[in-house]
């Protein structure tokens with residue numbers, strides 16, 4: 001299985017601007033791509049709290065980050081429990097927090113995880129296999145209207161109502177248990193004319209169910225506001241979002257924080273991957289990176305635009321505060 005390619009890597013590092021001796025959090029460590037680059041870039045004795053809700057991802061990250069020894073603290077859990085994870089290390093404040101949201105290639109490319117509409121597998125989609133509800137549970141028990149809402153809201157699926165109707169009809173005959181069964185139902189629901197446009201017909205349905213199964217949007221905005229308070233003066237919060245609702249939550253939280261005292265936006269507009277990155281890694285195409293900095297107690301530092309990757313489209317920094 002191909003390793004996950006970290007998205008917007010150079011931009012993420014440029015905005016985190018890690019320093020020797022600093023304490024960092026990677027709330028979505030995945031395969032450890034961003035984490036390894038951060039630790040390698042800073043060297044010395046910087047430490048990293050690396051969190052993931054997927055134990056398989058953590059196992060990969062553990063191997064990848066082994067060369068950094070006890071500078072890395074791996075935790076199986078949800079980044080939304082950051083307070084507890086920090087307390088377990090006795091950390092109060094940190095110098096940087098990175099969230100690279102969504103799903104990893106390792107999860108998408110493993111048919112047994114049920115994330116992929118391209119391959120046959122159980123209809124699972126749990127990032128944390130310890131959580132009780134799978135995609136099959138939702139598909140077979142949620143009301144027609146709830147299914148339609150998820151598909152419309154999380155999948156931005158134009159045919160949400162029709163797909164929900166077809167799911168309800170199909171599950172009357174027998175429970176829907178595999179990815180291919182669901183793909184066939186979605187294909188049957190979307191009129192042939194529309195199926196020829198906009199990529200794989202089941203892509204949006206699978207995205208919507210994945211977000212619902214993992215409750216990915218719950219409390220994100222509130223979490224970001226709280227996490228920002230855990231930054232030391234000068235510390236940075238960097239978030240890479242892949243879905244418009246996610247990005248909207250990040251944008252709102254950052255805007256509100258920067259409107260008050262003590263924070264400034266480092267990205268007025270989100271940073272997106274350049275053509276070269278999208279060509280190399282098509283899964284990066286919807287990525288949007290936003291960054292926020294906690295101001296030092298004294299005068300606001302003069303903001304300069306971090307140098308990002310060759311192709312990345314960086315926005316001007318807000319250096320007005």
Ligand SMILES: C[S@@+](CC[C@H](N)C(=O)[O-])C[C@H]1O[C@@H](n2cnc3c(N)ncnc32)[C@H](O)[C@@H]1O
Nearest residue numbers: 006028030031032033034052053054078079100
């Ligand atoms: C896009 S991948 C991260 C890839 C990583 N940056 C790398 O370079 O390999 C997202 C990861 O975040 C994890 N994840 C998603 N939501 C999470 C949450 N609320 N708490 C902890 N981990 C989460 C997923 O299990 C997945 O492994």
